[in-house]
Structure formats: C-alpha cells, structure tokens
C-alpha cells in the first residue's frame with residue numbers, strides 16, 4: 447500500500463528529511479531531476495516549455511529545465527518576473543544557476559507571446575503552483591493555465607497540477623489538466639478525489655530520499671492507497687468442498703412500496719457476489735412483486751403500514767431471522783419511520799455481522815440524533831459493523847447535516863470520529879465519494895476508484911449487497927475488515943468497467959453492474975494473486 451499524507455504532514459516529512467541530512471536544496475534538485483526524467487521518458491519529447499511560478503514549485507522547474515537542456519532537449523522557461531527578482535532564496539538561486547547554464551527565459555510574456563512559445567513545444571512542464579497554492583488563481587497564471595490547456599501539448603505537472611488544491615482536491619476557476627503528475631515524497635488526498643481525479647492524469651510518486659518511506663509512515667498517513675497484491679490476505683478462500691450454506695447466508699432487509707427495486711438489486715448483488723444463500727425480507731405489501739423478480743431468492747413479507755413501510759412489529763421478526771444469517775444488510779429502499787428505526791435498532795443490538803446502507807443509515811442518524819459516536823448501542827457492539835454512507839449520509843451521522851464533508855480528507859475525518867468513538871476494530875465506515883475511504887480505527891484504506899459509469903441510481907444498493915455477501919463468505923469477520931471492504935469496492939468499480947465495455951460508458955444501469963460482478967470478481971482476484979507473485983519474485987531478486 448502507498449501512504450497518502452495531508453499537505454501539512456508532507457511539510458513535516460520535509461523538515462524531518464533536513465534533520466537526517468537531506469537539505470531542502472537537495473530535495474529541490476532531486477524533485478527537478480525526477481520531473482525531468484519523466485519528460486525524458488515521454489516518447490518523442492524534443493521541445494519543452496517549462497512554466498515556472500515564484501515559489502519552490504517554480505524552483506523545481508528551473509532545476510528540471512537545466513537538466514533537460516543538458517540532455518539535449520530544446521528548452522524554454524517562462525517566468526512572470528526576472529529570475530534575479532524572485533524573493534525566495536532557493537528558487538532564486540536555482541533560477542540564476544539555470545540562466546547561467548544557458549537556459550533561455552521568456553519573462554512576463556503577453557498571451558500571444560506565450561502561445562508562440564507553446565506552439566514551438568511538444569511538452570509543457572507545469573511548475574507554476576504547487577502545495578503553496580491557496581485561494582483563486584491570480585494573474586498571470588489564470589491566463590497561462592488557459593493557454594496551456596488549449597495548447598494541445600502533453601502536460602507534465604510537478605507535484606500537483608497548478609490550480610488544484612493538493613489537500614482538498616478542489617480546482618480553482620483555472621486549473622491545469624495534466625497527462626502526468628509527478629508528485630513529491632508521497633500521494634496527497636487532493637490528487638485522488640474530486641477535481642483531482644479529472645486533472646492529474648497518471649500519477650507518479652517521486653520519493654526523493656531513501657528515508658522518505660520510513661518518515662512518511664512515522665508521519666501517520668491520513669490513508670493508504672491499495673495495490674492489487676494487498677488484497678490477497680483478505681480474499682475468500684476457494685474450496686471444492688462447499689455447499690450453499692458454507693458459502694455464507696445473507697439476509698437483506700429493506701424496501702418500501704415507493705422503492706421496491708433497491709432491496710431486489712441488493713439481494714441479487716449479494717447472490718452474484720457468491721453467497722450461497724440469500725433471503726430478502728421486505729414489507730408484506732411488496733413481497734409478491736419482489737418475488738417475481740427473484741427466482742433463486744426467497745422473499746419474506748414483514749408487517750408494514752398503509753404506505754408499505756415496515757412497522758415496529760417487524761423488528762422482532764428481523765432480529766430472529768438475523769440469528770441464522772452469516773451477515774445482514776439493512777437499509778436499501780426502506781424509508782425512515784418509527785418502524786424502520788425500530789428495525790435498525792434491533793439489528794444494532796443483535797450479534798449479527800451487519801452492513802447498514804442508505805435509509806438504514808438515515809434511521810441510524812434519527813436514532814442517535816446525529817451523534818452516532820456518542821450512542822451506547824453503537825459503541826457497545828462487538829460484532830462486525832460496516833456502514834456505507836455517501837457524503838450526505840456521513841454528514842447526518844456525524845451531526846453535520848448542514849455542512850457535510852466536501853473533500854476526501856473531510857470524509858476521512860468524519861469517518862474517524864465515528865470509528866474512534868467505539869475504539870474497536872470491528873467497525874468500518876466505507877465513506878463513499880469521488881474517492882472512497884474504508885476507515886477503521888487501525889487504518890483508512892483507499893481502493894482504486896471505479897469509472898463514472900458507477901454514478902447511477904442503484905449502484906450503492908449493489909455495493910451494499912456485495913459487501914454483505916463478502917462478509918458472509920469470510921464467516922462474518924475478517925482480520926482486516928477495511929481492506930476487505932476496499933476489495934469489495936474495487937470489484938464493484940471493476941464491474942462498472944466490465945459493464946461499460948459492453949454497454950458504453952453512459953449506458954450502464956445498476957442491474958448491469960450486478961450481471962458483471964462474477965467476471966469482475968474473478969478478474970480482480972486473479973490479478974491480485976498475480977501481482978502478489980510478481981512482488982514475491984521481485985523481493986527474491988532484490
């Protein structure tokens with residue numbers, strides 16, 4: 447797994463590196479060389495425009511420009527002011543050194559002059575703004591960014607695309623859209639979520655020093671980005687000696703007259719994910735309709751009101767059924783009422799390994815009055831519990847319904863508040879957003895995000911059904927619950943890719959995801975096993 451560090455922690459690592467003898471000047475030189483190396487590896491890169499800002503991000507650019515010139519490329523630096531006027535000592539020194547080495551410079555160009563420079567270039571090295579960027583992009587960089595994006599050149603961004611906040615993932619009114627981002631020391635959360643997903647292109651991490659890995663771990667990463675090989679430890683073990691019960695039984699509870707489709711999709715997803723036995727419990731009013739869609743899955747009708755919403759009488763029945771299930775999912779399509787809150791409360795008090803999603807989470811917010819982290823039934827629970835909120839639901843659970851999290855790092859913060867209130871490792875918050883974080887007290891794990899095809903109604907119901915299914919198949923518990931949850935998210939994402947290949951990126955509906963789960967599971971498990979073998983053989987060679 448790769449560590450993801452908040453920007454302030456990156457700065458701490460930088461300070462620690464200077465303490466172990468790697469100066470900031472040395473780091474800047476290594477950062478510049480790392481960026482230059484990525485440009486050199488681009489096919490056919492001959493002429494490079496290096497756009498430098500006034501801070502240390504610009505400093506990296508001057509070093510890279512000098513290195514690229516020395517390797518025989520045509521280089522042109524563009525800078526807003528004379529290099530001698532740069533206020534930061536380090537950036538000024540490397541700029542002066544580059545000029546002395548013969549790097550040509552265009553100072554403060556007009557838009558037309560900049561366009562002429564870009565016309566001559568086939569690669570842009572973007573070193574305008576790095577982690578020091580804040581607020582709205584000011585002149586001249588707003589105009590420069592527009593020109594770069596319109597140029598048709600391949601763009602390599604140094605550390606972070608200029609105009610993107612490396613912390614929040616939010617882009618200003620102008621932001622470079624890169625093909626490749628060479629980021630220094632470690633991944634930052636803003637590169638992986640929200641606008642970051644659209645503007646970073648491929649991401650390469652340049653560690654810059656051999657001590658970096660250790661220091662990043664010591665800096666307490668805000669999250670860990672998974673590699674496929676990591677999942678080997680949490681995969682369901684395949685065995686030929688199974689029957690439908692040893693493959694795990696899942697109880698799905700949810701639905702209402704308004705939303706009968708959500709629990710149907712969740713139940714089907716649970717079955718497609720490999721659980722041997724799935725039961726669906728819904729309000730009596732929709733039981734027959736659900737059964738017509740589910741040939742293999744028995745449907746149980748529960749007490750409900752005239753609107754087809756579960757009543758409190760259903761709670762006891764559900765708790766009883768939960769005793770014989772390897773895992774329970776509650777929530778999809780079930781609405782929020784006194785009855786459904788009673789059902790969620792009963793399951794929370796049960797010993798069933800539990801996944802709570804959608805309106806199940808909203809019931810939980812109602813039950814706990816937005817203070818889940820302060821709620822005894824929650825904090826006393828021993829059995830595994832996976833919550834799968836999107837940002838709005840997470841906000842409500844954390845008592846922040848007016849200001850739900852707007853970035854990955856805020857998502858992780860809210861999720862941590864919840865899991866830490868319990869303190870045990872059996873609770874995981876799968877915080878969904880443009881990037882998903884699977885958070886437990888031990889760690890926050892970021893699976894590779896899926897394609898845009900996943901953003902479709904019912905996709906969350908499919909994910910929660912898959913989650914309950916995997917939990918059932920590993921016997922209701924996992925040594926590493928957040929990693930297991932991340933694996934399920936990754937399979938869900940890949941199901942989106944498989945479905946999009948078949949139906950087009952805009953044509954995918956949630957039911958198509960369900961049909962792709964089996965192939966996606968096989969593919970991800972196979973690739974994880976292969977990646978593990980490759981890692982092992984590299985380890986032996988080393």
Ligand SMILES: NC(=O)C1=CN([C@@H]2O[C@H](COP(=O)(O)OP(=O)(O)OC[C@H]3O[C@@H](n4cnc5c(N)ncnc54)[C@H](OP(=O)(O)O)[C@@H]3O)[C@@H](O)[C@H]2O)[C@@H](O)CC1
Pocket residue numbers: 456457460470473474475477499500501502503504505506574575576577578579580581582583584585587604605606630631
């Ligand atoms: N961490 C590491 O280990 C290493 C870090 N390194 C590198 O250092 C970079 C961080 O450098 P940094 O701190 O100097 O900030 P940086 O991104 O250059 O920006 C500051 C400049 O931008 C300006 N500016 C700000 N906002 C603006 C706006 N909205 N619109 C317009 N301008 C704006 C700001 O102006 P000011 O606000 O001061 O007027 C100032 O001039 C980091 O990303 C990495 O590349 C490597 O060299 C070595 C290893």
Ligand SMILES: [K+]
Pocket residue numbers: 503572573574575576603604605606607608
């Ligand atoms: K940049």
